[in-house]
Amino acid sequence: MEESPKNAQDNAKVQKSIGKKVLIFTILTGLAYFFGYIHYKYVSHLFENDRNFLFLSDLEREMSFRTEMGFYYSYYKIVVEERPFLAGIYKIIFDRLVEYPKDVNAFNRFNIIPEVIIGAVYRYFEPWLNSTQYKECHMVERGPGHSPVESCIGIGQPIFFYLEAIWWLSGLTVAALFLHATVLSQSILGGILAVIQYFANHAECTRVQWAPNERENLAVPLLLLQSWLLTLRLRETSKKKVLKLEIVTLLINIICILFWQFTQFIFLTQLAIFFVMEQLRIIDIKTFSLFLYSHFCSLHTAVLLLQGNDMLKCSLYTTFLITISVYCLFLSYLRIKIKNRIDLIVESWLVILRILIAVSLSWYLKKLFSEYLEIEEDSHVWDILYSKFTNYKTFHTLIYTCSEVFDFLQISSIINMTKSLLIPFVLLSCINMVFHWHRDSIKSCENEILSENTNKDNDESVVEDSVVVKEEKKFDILLLYLKNLRIESAVFYNISQMVVYGVMAALVMRLKLLFSTQMCLVSSLIVNKEYYLLPKSFRKYVPILWAIAIVPVLSELSKNVTKEMSHIGEFNDxxxxxxxxxxxxxxxxxxxxxxxxxxxxxxxxxxxxxxxxxxxxxxxxxxxxxxxxxxxxxxxxxxxxxxxxxxxxxxxxxxxxxxxxxxxxxxxxxxxxxxxxxxxxxxxxxxxxxxxxxxxxxxxxxxxxxxxxxxxxxxxxxxxxxxxx
Structure with a gap:
C-alpha cells in the first residue's frame, strides 16, 4: 500500500523538525563543553602560576591550603587514607580532632559532602590511578639550606585528583552560564556574549584560582544549573517536561544545600521573588505551589542527609517556606477580582499587607524555633549586618568585617565592570525589557479598544424612527493597561535575582561573584532584537553598533586575561x-x-x-x-x-x-x-x-x-x- 502524498509530507516535516532539534542540541552541547573546557584549563593554569604547585612536596601543598581550605581538605584526606572506607566515615561522624576533647559529627556541622563524594570516587578508581600512567614522582632541589623533597604529580596523587574535580566544576560554571544565557536571551549570541563578559570580568566573577575549595566555588555551578532549570520551567507549558524539570530541580536543590551553608539565604531570596511574582500575578498559584513543593522536599532531604543541621532547621529560609506554604494551602483564593479602580486600590494594599505579614510571621517563627531549640548558630550573621549600619562592634563582628572579603563592595569593582561595558549592557537590557512590556501592553490596549468599537459599529443597539443611536463604551485606561500588561516571568525572575544579589554584594564583597555572574546572564538580553528600543527601520544598523560596542569588551577581556596570566608566584613557608x-x-x-x-x-x-x-x-x-x-x-x-x-x-x-x-x-x-x-x-x-x-x-x-x-x-x-x- 502506497503512502499518500499528505502523509509523506507530514513525515518529512517531522523528520526535518527532529533533525533541526538534534542539530541545535549538538551545537549547544558542543559550545557549552568548549567554553567549559577553556575555563577548566584557564583556572588550573592560573593556580599553577600562583603556587608552582607541581614542584611542591606533599607537605608544602597541604600548607598552601590556608584556613578553611585546609580544614575542608582534611576531611577528604581522611576519606582517602583510612582503611577500610567505613572507618573514614566513622572518624568523620565521631570527629575528636576538630574540637578536642568533644566528639563532633562533621556531617552535621560542616558542609563536607563534596569532600566525601570526591574521596569516595578516588577510592573507587584508586587501583587504576596508582599506576605510573597517572602518577609520576621526582626530586626537587629547594636551594641552599634546604633539603630536596620528593614531589609526585598526576591525578593518581590524591590532592591532584581533588583539584581536578574542582577545576571541572569551574568549567561547569561557564557551561551552565552559556546554556542559561542562551535560553534567557533565546539566542546563541546571547550565550556567547555572557561568556565573553564572564572572562572580561573574571576577577569579579570568581576566585576559584586562588581559593579552590571554598564552598561557593563548589556550589555556584550547581546554583547556575538550578537557575537555568527555573528559567526553562517558567517558559515550559508541556506537563511531561514540567514534571521532568521539577524532579531535576529538586535533586540539584538538595546538592546546593549540602555543598554550601549560604545556599539557604540564596533560596530564601528565590522564595521571596516567586512570592512577589505570585502576588503581582506574573505567575499563577499552580506554578508557585509546584515551586514550593520542590523546595519543601529538598529542604527536608538535605536536613536528613546533614543529620539534623541546627542552622538549617531554624533558618529564615525554613520559616518563610512554612509561612508561604500555609498561605498557598488556605489563603491563596482570597483575591479580589479587579473590576474598577477601588478594587485595584484595595488589592494593592492587600498585596503589601500579605507580604508584610509573611515576612513578620517568618521572623517570629524563626525566633520561636531558635528559643525553643536553644539554637544560636546564625546569630553572628545578623550581628554582622547590624554592625555594618551602626557602631555596634564585637570581637566576632570585627573578625569578619576586618577581612577585606566581608567588607562593602569596592568602587574599583564597579569601575572595572563599567569599563567592560557589563553594567551599561545590563542597564540597557533592563530598559529594553521594561519598554518592550510597556509597548506590548499599549498595543494590546489599542487593539482591544479598536475591536470593541468595531463590534459596536456593527450592532445597532437602539433604533428609533429609522435613526441609529450607538452606545459608546467608556474604558478605564489604567485598568485596561494593567489587564494587558504581560511581564515575562523568566526575565522578571532573573532581573529580580540580579537586584537581590546586588544588595548582597554591596553588603558583603565576597558575594560579588553571584552578582557579577548574574549580570553576565542579564546582559545577554541585549542581543534579542525583539526587545530593542530602536525603530525597525534602524535595526539594519544593529550589526555596525555591535561591532563598535564589542571593541571595548574585547579590549578589557585581553587586558584581564593578560594581567591574570602574568601573575607568577611560588609558595614556600x-x-x-x-x-x-x-x-x-x-x-x-x-x-x-x-x-x-x-x-x-x-x-x-x-x-x-x-x-x-x-x-x-x-x-x-x-x-x-x-x-x-x-x-x-x-x-x-x-x-x-x-x-x-x-x-x-x-x-x-x-x-x-x-x-x-x-x-x-x-x-x-x-x-x-x-x-x-x-x-x-x-x-x-x-x-x-x-x-x-x-x-x-x-x-x-x-x-x-x-x-x-x-x-x-x-x-x-x-x-x-x-x-x-
Missing part, C-alpha cells in the same frame, strides 16, 4: 614547615592557636585542635574567643584557665598577630581594645609570653614566626602525702 615537622616528631596532645595554623596542624599532623576556622557555630565562636585572648591584654591566669578548660596541651603564638599593625585599625590589639576597653592600659599577653618566663606556659619550640608553649609541665610529679598508721 619554611618557618611553618619547621613547626609542623617538629609537631609530627616531638609533640602529642591538643593544640590551641589561630584558626589558620590550627587547620593546617589538623590536616598535616593529625593532632587534635581546640578551635577551627568554621565559624558558623556558637561553640566554635566561643572556643576561638578563648584562644585569641592570647593576643589581648588579659592576665596569664585568665588565659591559663580558658585553655585548661579546653584541655589544650600546647599554645602556639604567632609574631605576625602579636606585633602586626593594620591601617584599618584591625590588628588584634585594636580588636581587643574595642571588645574589652577596660584592659587597654595592660601589656599585651602575647608580648609577655614571648619575652618573659611565666608560670603555666613553658616554651618548647621557637623560630622567627612561631613560638610553642606547653601549658602544663608534665615533668613535675605531684604525689599525695601518705601517713603510716
Amino acid at each position: 619554611y618557618p611553618q614547615e619547621e613547626l609542623l615537622l617538629w609537631i609530627s616528631k616531638e609533640a602529642t596532645g591538643a593544640f590551641a592557636g589561630s584558626m589558620p595554623i590550627s587547620a593546617t596542624i589538623m590536616l598535616s599532623t593529625r593532632r587534635p585542635i581546640v578551635a577551627h576556622p568554621h565559624y558558623e557555630h556558637l561553640e566554635a565562636r566561643k572556643r576561638a574567643y578563648s584562644v585569641y585572648k592570647v593576643y589581648g591584654k588579659f592576665t596569664l591566669n585568665n588565659l591559663y584557665y580558658e585553655l585548661n578548660k579546653l584541655r589544650a596541651s600546647y599554645l602556639i603564638v604567632e609574631t605576625k598577630y602579636c606585633y602586626g599593625k593594620s591601617k584599618k585599625g584591625c590588628s588584634f590589639e585594636n580588636i581587643w581594645d574595642i571588645e574589652v576597653p577596660a584592659l587597654k592600659s595592660n601589656p599585651k599577653l602575647c608580648h609577655t609570653l614571648l619575652t618573659e618566663p611565666v608560670d603555666h606556659f613553658y616554651p618548647v619550640f621557637r623560630n622567627q614566626h612561631y613560638a610553642v608553649f606547653r601549658i602544663h609541665d608534665f615533668s613535675i610529679q605531684y604525689m599525695p602525702r601518705s601517713f603510716d598508721t
